[in-house]
Amino acid sequence: MSRAGIFRAVAFFGILALLPFGISAQWIINALIFTLMYAALASGWNLIGGYAGYPSLGHAAFFGFGAYFFGIIFENSVGNGYSPFLILPVIGIIAAILSVPIGYIAMKTRADVFAIVTITLLFIVQTLAFNLRGLTGGAQGKGIAVPPFDPAIFARPFYWAMLVLLLIAMGISLYFRRSKIGLSLSAVRADEDKAHGVGVQVTTVKLVAFGLSVSIAAMAGAVWAYYEGFIYPQFAVDPLITIGMVLMTFLGGRATLWGPVLGAFILVPAQQFFSYEFGATQFYLLAYAAIFLIIMLVLPRGILPTINDRIRTKAKLAAEVSR
């Protein structure tokens, strides 16, 4: 990693880690928690959707799985409030294990068919959440015990938990960029059959990417459930969550380190602003759509790849002129 890259990462995470001490307004912390959550989700989605080129629309199923798993364990008591966070790695690992058979079957298909297969997974899990009433409480929802945090700084632990998830997701993303598994995934994205023909372990690398990707989603779902305190099937397993992480990754730039984060930091506040401004009339959805139309027309490959291309073209021109 270049020195500038390290500096950028340390500054980014340092500022974000200290931010809660400088902000007392609850609504801002709340908005930041959702921004960080989507940044982590989008960075995690990017592992399979960006690097491997498999556009999963089923990640909300794993988000919901994490949410309910957490909710079922901590329905009655959360102890001192901090210990439940320790269960997150377990939830991530279970989600990754579950993802192996699911991914193995789903990744027999590609591109748009894969998207449809995975979105059916989402609806299966949502249906289960509605109907397994003994476990999930069905449509009545499921309550989670309230942690005994100081009300004035109640949201801080959730904020930092989301920040750590983002750090993990970006860490894996960086690792992918610098490891042979990432190189293999790029080959899979470009031409999977050819990659198979030069000995790339295509199934293995895809399953690793899928497993890591959905484990981030499941852990984010668990933190979200804890923060919300009450979960319903239609919000825990919500197509809008899937679509959110996909759109943010596309906006910032697929298969880039900072693209999904950038996408989340633009879209989540924009979404909140629009729903505040136009909320009563549902016009905010139109405004949201308008942003996308503009982006697709001006920056079809996402913000970062487009900027990088422009810089590269300019550097090339400059090199040719000076020659």
Add this chain to the structure above:
Amino acid sequence: MSALLEIHGLLKKFGGVTAVNQCSFEVQEGSITALIGPNGSGKTTAFNIITGYLKADAGTIAFRGNTIEDPNPASLYRSGLSRTFQQARIFPELTVLENLVVASSFSWKGLFGSRVSVGDRERAMETLSEFKLTKLADYQASELSYGQRKLLEFASVLMSDPKLVLLDEPTAGVNPVMIETMEKHIRSRHAAGVTFLIVEHDMQLVMRLCNPVIVLDRGAMIAKGTPSEIQSNPQVLEAYLGS
């Protein structure tokens, strides 16, 4: 010489069309064998079956004396059978060097190791210098010309130290200088002990490079022999010119 690759009774139908029809032939170790035939005679289909990209309806394939039960492109590649594609399939978003590294030998440790390990880089740079592509090592493969891409694809499938390389029209659509370059590289690798099976339409190249020449027509072998035998074979002339 013994047969490195033996094809027996290969059959492949697409709906009502029989692309490969009871095709049998062998490739002798140490040869540069040509596989020619009119368009649609089943050359590429045979290639795809041999390399595991297509499943045959019937027939057997033996490589290095072992019958391959369930041909799989990745395991065949690792066991020493490489191929290139007609349209020069490379990975455009990767650099030239990475195109070679991704095709290098697999190990679990390597998979989780660095993107381009020291050992992989050394081996890849060696091959690149053999192909005079060293200067382009850090270029994106998408920036290469079509001929260079064909060269790159050829170079990359050599990363597994193959025994047998199947080239699907290595010189189609490239300029005359590049055809000579390609020929030179095939010859030098052949001298180093690699066996080739080549599908090619450039008859001049086939006649000066390959021996024996196998002719397919409507999915079956109709002739096999030295270039001069093939050139004077009436069945071959009829297959090409039609009746």
